[in-house]
Amino acid sequence: MDLQRLEGILSRYACQPADLIPVLQDIQDSYNYLPKDELKVVAERLHLPLAQVFSVATFFTMFSLVPKGKHVCKVCVGTTCHLKGGQRLAESLSNRLGVDIGYTTKDMNFTLETVACLGSCAQAPVMMIDDTYYARVTVDKVPKILKKYQ
Amino acid sequence: MGEVSFYINDLYTSAPVGTTLLEAVRSMDIEIPTLCHHPDLKSEGQCRLCLVEIGDWPQTRLVNSCTYPVEKGLKVQTHSENVLQARRLVLELLLARAPKAEIIQKLAAEHGISQSRFTSEDPEELCILCGLCVRTCRDIVGVSAIGMINRTPAKMVSTPFKEPSEVCIGCGSCAFVCPTGVITYTEKNGIRSIWGRDFELVACETCGSYIAPRASLEYWAKQTGDPVERYYICRNCR
Known part of the structure; x- marks a missing residue:
C-alpha cells in the first residue's frame, strides 16, 4: 500500500466523519479506484465503521472498487440523448473498444460507462471523456475522438 | 417536558x-x-x-x-x-x-391480499431491506459489522467487502431482530457460524451449556469494565 500517497490526501482534511465523500473522491481521482486497504485506513482515520465506508463506496457510481481505465468514457443515455441515439452511440463505442458497457479495456486505457444525464440535453447525444464534453456525437465521429486518447 | x-x-x-x-x-x-x-x-x-x-x-x-x-x-x-x-x-x-x-x-x-400484482424479481427473497439489523448492530451492539451496500436494485445487507467482518462479535443480534428471518446462523460442536465467520462458543463453567461466542463475552466485558471471567458463568447459574 502506498501510505504516503494516502497520507497526502488525508492531510488535506480535518479527518472528520463528514469528510468521507471528499476523501473517497480524491482517492478515486488519484488511484482510479478505491483500493481495499486504503478504505480500511480511511475508516480508521475518519473514526467511521468500515461497514459505513463500504456502504458509501458501493452506493455512488462515481466510486469504483475495481481499477478503472486511464480514460473514463461516459455516454449519456438520458431521455434526450436516448431519443437522439445515445444507446446506438454506446453500442458503437462498445464494439470499437471491444468492451461491454461498465467494463475496462484490457490495456486499461478506457472504461466505458453510460450515465443518466450529463446536463447538456440541447447538444444531444452527448458523451464525456475524462473532463471533456463531446456534443452531437454521431457514430462516424467516434473513431476520430477515440484516436486522441490512444 | x-x-x-x-x-x-x-x-x-x-x-x-x-x-x-x-x-x-x-x-x-x-x-x-x-x-x-x-x-x-x-x-x-x-x-x-x-x-x-x-x-x-x-x-x-x-x-x-x-x-x-x-x-x-x-x-x-x-x-x-x-x-x-x-x-x-x-x-x-x-x-x-x-x-x-x-x-x-x-x-x-x-389485509385481504393473497397475491401481489407486481412481479417479483426473486421468488426466494426474504429480505425487505428494512435495515433493522444494520441499526441494531450500529446503535445497540455498537460495532457496525454490517451495512447496506450497493444501490437498488442490487442493494443488500452485507459485511464490508462481503468478507467475514473483523469487528463482528458473533452476538447474533441481527438474526434475532430480523423480522423476516433472513439472517441465519448455525451452531455446531461449539462453533457459531454467522456472516461467514466462525466463533468459538463459551460453555458455562457451572452447568456446561453454551452461553455466547467468546468474542461477544470479551466485548461485553470491555464495555462494562467487568472482568471477563464473570461472563463465563451463564445467567441461570449466577
Whole structure:
C-alpha cells in the first residue's frame, strides 16, 4: 500500500466523519479506484465503521472498487440523448473498444460507462471523456475522438 | 417536558412532546402493523406499513407514524379508507419484494391480499431491506459489522467487502431482530457460524451449556469494565 500517497490526501482534511465523500473522491481521482486497504485506513482515520465506508463506496457510481481505465468514457443515455441515439452511440463505442458497457479495456486505457444525464440535453447525444464534453456525437465521429486518447 | 393534545380517530388525547404518532397510537391500544420498528431504536421509516392519515379533510396526507412527532391539535386517522388502501399497496410491494417471508404473507392475508400484482424479481427473497439489523448492530451492539451496500436494485445487507467482518462479535443480534428471518446462523460442536465467520462458543463453567461466542463475552466485558471471567458463568447459574 502506498501510505504516503494516502497520507497526502488525508492531510488535506480535518479527518472528520463528514469528510468521507471528499476523501473517497480524491482517492478515486488519484488511484482510479478505491483500493481495499486504503478504505480500511480511511475508516480508521475518519473514526467511521468500515461497514459505513463500504456502504458509501458501493452506493455512488462515481466510486469504483475495481481499477478503472486511464480514460473514463461516459455516454449519456438520458431521455434526450436516448431519443437522439445515445444507446446506438454506446453500442458503437462498445464494439470499437471491444468492451461491454461498465467494463475496462484490457490495456486499461478506457472504461466505458453510460450515465443518466450529463446536463447538456440541447447538444444531444452527448458523451464525456475524462473532463471533456463531446456534443452531437454521431457514430462516424467516434473513431476520430477515440484516436486522441490512444 | 410539556404535553401536547391532539386527536386520534376523533378521540381527544395527549402525549409528551417528542412522542411519535406510532407510540401515541399504540399507547391507546390501537394496532398499527410495523416491520422495521423497534422500541429501543430510532425509527427510520423504512417499511412504510405504519402509514397514518393526518390533517383536516380534504387537506389530508399520509405520513409514517413511526417518524412523525405529535403536534398540537393534529387530527390523525389510523384506519381510514385512504390508510388501508395505502397499507394494502405497501403490502403488495413487500410481497413482491420478499414473497417467501412468512410474516409478510401473514400480514397480507390479514389485509385481504393473497397475491401481489407486481412481479417479483426473486421468488426466494426474504429480505425487505428494512435495515433493522444494520441499526441494531450500529446503535445497540455498537460495532457496525454490517451495512447496506450497493444501490437498488442490487442493494443488500452485507459485511464490508462481503468478507467475514473483523469487528463482528458473533452476538447474533441481527438474526434475532430480523423480522423476516433472513439472517441465519448455525451452531455446531461449539462453533457459531454467522456472516461467514466462525466463533468459538463459551460453555458455562457451572452447568456446561453454551452461553455466547467468546468474542461477544470479551466485548461485553470491555464495555462494562467487568472482568471477563464473570461472563463465563451463564445467567441461570449466577
